[in-house]
Amino acid sequence: MADTGKFITFEGGEGCGKSTHIGRIAARLHDKGRMVLTLREPGGTDVGEQIRHVLQYSKKSAAMVSETELLLFCASRAQLVRELVRPALGKGKIVLADRFFDSTTVYQGIGRKIDATKVAVINRFAIGDCLPDLTIVIDLDPRIGLERAKGRELFDRMENQALDFHQRVRQGYLDLTRQEPQRVKLVDGSQSLDTVSEQIWSLIEHVL
Ligand code: T5A
Numbered sequence: 001m002a003d004t005g006k007f008i009t010f011e012g013g014e015g016c017g018k019s020t021h022i023g024r025i026a027a028r029l030h031d032k033g034r035m036v037l038t039l040r041e042p043g044g045t046d047v048g049e050q051i052r053h054v055l056q057y058s059k060k061s062a063a064m065v066s067e068t069e070l071l072l073f074c075a076s077r078a079q080l081v082r083e084l085v086r087p088a089l090g091k092g093k094i095v096l097a098d099r100f101f102d103s104t105t106v107y108q109g110i111g112r113k114i115d116a117t118k119v120a121v122i123n124r125f126a127i128g129d130c131l132p133d134l135t136i137v138i139d140l141d142p143r144i145g146l147e148r149a150k151g152r153e154l155f156d157r158m159e160n161q162a163l164d165f166h167q168r169v170r171q172g173y174l175d176l177t178r179q180e181p182q183r184v185k186l187v188d189g190s191q192s193l194d195t196v197s198e199q200i201w202s203l204i205e206h207v208l
Contacts, residue, residue: 004089004090004091004092005035005088005089005090005091005092005093005094005095006089006094006095006133006134006207006208007085007089007095007097007130007131007132007133007134008094008095008096008097008132008133008134008135008136008204008207009096009097009099009100009102009132009134009135009136010022010096010097010098010099010135010136010138011099011100011102011103011106011135011136011137011138011173011176011184012137012138012139012140012145012173012189013140013142013145013166013169013170013173014142014145014146014149014158014166015140015144015145015146015147015148015149015150016138016139016140016145016189017138017140017148017189017193017196018098018099018138019040019098020193021136021138021196021197021200022038022096022098023038024197025096025197025200025201025204026038026096028201029094029204034094034208035091035092035093035094036093036094036095036096037084037088037093037094037095037096038095038096038097038098039080039084039085039095039096039097039098040097040098040099041073041076041077041080041097041098041099041100041103042055042072042073042076042077042099043076044076044080044084044097045076045079045080045083045084047076047079047083048076048077048079048080051072051073051075051076052076054072055069055072055073055157056157064157066108066112066114067114069108069112069157070104070108070112070114070119070122071122073103073104073107073108074104074122074123074125074126075126077100077101077104077126077127078125078126078127081126081127081128081130085097085130086130089130094208097132100127100132100135101123101126101127102135102137102173102176102184104119104122104123105119105120105123105172105176106169106172106173106176107158107169109172110168110169110171110172111158111161111165111166111168111169111172131183132183133183133207134183134185134203134204134207135176135180135183135184135185136185136187136200136203136204137173137174137176137177137184137185137186137187138187138189138196139170139173139174139186139187139188139189139190140170140189140190141170141190142163142166142167142169142170143163144190145166145189146166174186185203187199187200187203
């Protein structure tokens with residue numbers, strides 16, 4: 001790939017601390033004079049934000065089947081990769097993404113139990129060859145994460161799922177760190193904010 005930037009994605013269950021740490025890391029990188037782009041999924045582009053709206057409000061789209069949900073997450077990502085991620089990497093920026101294709105592997109594949117091979121094919125079609133240089137999984141007991149996530153903008157399509165769904169998601173992420181240890185790194189999200197930040201920072205320094 002001709003890209004010169006670095007693509008770093010943050011993953012984990014609800015309320016594990018992704019947005020908080022992306023904000024901290026972005027500020028730290030800015031202080032060091034690095035060009036940074038932060039993004040969130042689903043969304044991040046005009047098209048993606050419209051897709052997020054369809055996915056987010058379950059009263060208007062309560063009948064949505066899992067296959068539609070999978071395609072919408074991937075549609076948002078296809079737009080994000082081509083409109084923002086690739087151009088930013090080409091300019092040498094560090095792209096910090098709040099979720100990427102591993103969320104689809106875990107939430108739709110393992111959480112919703114859609115066939116893993118089909119999920120992988122659709123995921124790869126959406127992202128092309130735009131794979132993250134580093135993926136940080138912030139691991140947290142879903143009971144703590146769901147409690148922490150209370151009070152923020154509700155993504156009730158997922159949060160209203162039974163605890164068992166969120167436990168499968170957590171296990172899915174743990175399995176990913178074992179399957180792809182070079183790319184996917186695990187951080188214990190139950191530690192203090194500062195401790196988690198420092199551990200994430202040292203992982204990022206390593207790839208930079
Ligand atoms: N989804 C997404 C799919 O199903 N498939 C896909 O392909 C994709 C891309 C997105 C939903 O969509 C699903 C997954 C999600 O269910 P969202 O609204 O974007 O929904 O929600 P999340 O990505 O889950 O983000 P959250 O806002 O819930 O969690 P964060 O960003 O991980 O957590 P954050 O940073 O907001 O922290 C939550 C609270 O905890 C505190 C923070 O201060 C904050 O108050 N906190 C800590 N407190 C103590 N100690 C620590 N170490 C703490 N870390 C954070």
